[in-house]
Amino acid sequence: MISKIIAEDLITKAKKAIDSVDKIVIVAHVGPDGDAMGSTLALWHYLMTIEKEPVVIVPTPFPNFLSWMPGSECVLDYENNKEQSDKLIAEAELIFALDFNQASRMAKMADVIVNASAPKILVDHHLHPDNFANITISYPEISSTSELIFRLICRLGDFSMINLACAECIYTGMMTDTGAFTYNSNGQEIYIIIAELIKIGVDKDAIYRKVFNTYSADRLRLMGLCLYEKMKIYPEYRAALITLSQQEMSKFNYVNGDAEGFVNIPLSIAGVDFSVFMREDTDKIKISLRSQGTFPANKVSADLFNGGGHLNAAGGESYLTLTETVKKFEDALPNYKDFLE
Ligand code: 5GP
Ligand code: MN
Known part of the structure; x- marks a missing residue:
């Protein structure tokens, strides 16, 4: 059993917000890294599994070494898909903002997200979050947003909805934000979560190779x-x-x-x-x-x-x-x- 880090009232509010909608936009920060992609795609896979209509939109394109990530082919980058993104954001019934603390980290997407009519849920682990979201799930003591997404899904009672693709994304974010568990990685429960992800089928060694060993000469x-x-x-x-x-x-x-x-x-x-x-x-x-x-x-x-x-x-x-x-x-x-x- 992992401890209940996320406050109960935030879980209740998040559950209510998710249950009542279909169209969900998930956004991350400019220059998305392994944790931005890991957390957004993990949430995307989860929301697909529970039959919602999620879409991931990132402010700028993600790096090539993350293009193997399951679901990345469906990610929109705002820079190259502005019109389509604006339409999806306007139609969204709920917006998740992941892995950043200030609206300005969304760069050119910041205004349209902040002004969107849909309620917003921030899930993040940076200090001093802005209060642009209706529900702020911010835990700086947790080393990755991807770990928070794992914790959130579990607390929503949906551990069994974490499929292999979702688990791979969670692992990727946990790994990249800790330099493959070389810093910010003394939290004991990190390794309990990893054990659960491996049980689901994650090949952690293969993910390490895909992320770190695929560069050009x-x-x-x-x-x-x-x-x-x-x-x-x-x-x-x-x-x-x-x-x-x-x-x-x-x-x-x-x-x-x-x-x-x-x-x-x-x-x-x-x-x-x-x-x-x-x-x-x-x-x-x-x-x-x-x-x-x-x-x-x-x-x-x-x-x-x-x-x-x-x-x-x-x-x-x-x-x-x-x-x-x-x-x-x-x-x-x-x-x-x-x-x-
Ligand atoms: P990186 O060096 O990988 O770009 O960023 C490391 C961390 O620094 C990120 O996880 C993010 O928290 C923070 N960071 C990076 N760039 C900025 C920035 O321009 N502004 C702020 N406030 N934080 C940043
Ligand atoms: Mn992060």
Whole structure:
């Protein structure tokens, strides 16, 4: 038996909301990752099984390494399907918002979702949720939204409705948001849930290979460039920084998702507890931050890069040039010395 994390009144409200409708839109954050796709698709499979009419809409396309996920072929991305998405959102009787805490994380979809007439249910594990939803199921102590979806379905009394496809999606999100159970993963019940998913038929080793071992040669060479030439270490601050310019990315035929995971690599160096990755996008610099132990990656992101996230995994953005962004970071690093263990 796993413990009842989600409050009873939220379960009651969610059940009532789901029971009374058919058309359900499920949305996630811009740049959907394994947990965004895992949680939305798991919920989609579940709602299909109980004979609802769900559709998953994500603000921007998901990376190729997630295209094996069952149901991903039915996912709409707002960027390329605006008209159809707007119609579905307008007709929706219920909207689930998964794996993000602020409406702005839906990027160009934010306004249309916030203003939609359908009631909204937020299911998420980031700190400080906005209150744009009618029902907010927010548990930052849980390491993935996919785990929360498992817990939600169970509490709705529908464990038996979790089919293999649904279980695979839940496992994928649990795995990706914990770096394959290497961080945020000391929760004992994670492993009880995994055991249940394996009983349903999930091949966890195969999912690991499908997510982590399907990159292109170009991606690996780009990683080589990052580690050989582009990684800077600040031993005094136990920090590392990797930057990638548009030019470097195009040299290696960069596609969406190719830099996934780069930010984690410097943490494998003895003496590095804080790692930052800056990637030059067309209109901004996208920044990923990771830490281990108690160093607050989310605080640095909030202070410097208009972002946020979790203690050990955060993100943000900068509208300065790449060089200016690096300078801002380096100038600020001494301010965080007290947070080092
Ligand atoms: P990633 O580095 O994988 O893009 O993001 C890591 C985590 O940081 C995400 O799970 C999310 O919580 C948070 N995050 C990423 N980008 C942003 C951002 O632009 N704003 C905020 N508030 N959080 C972000
Ligand atoms: Mn997540």
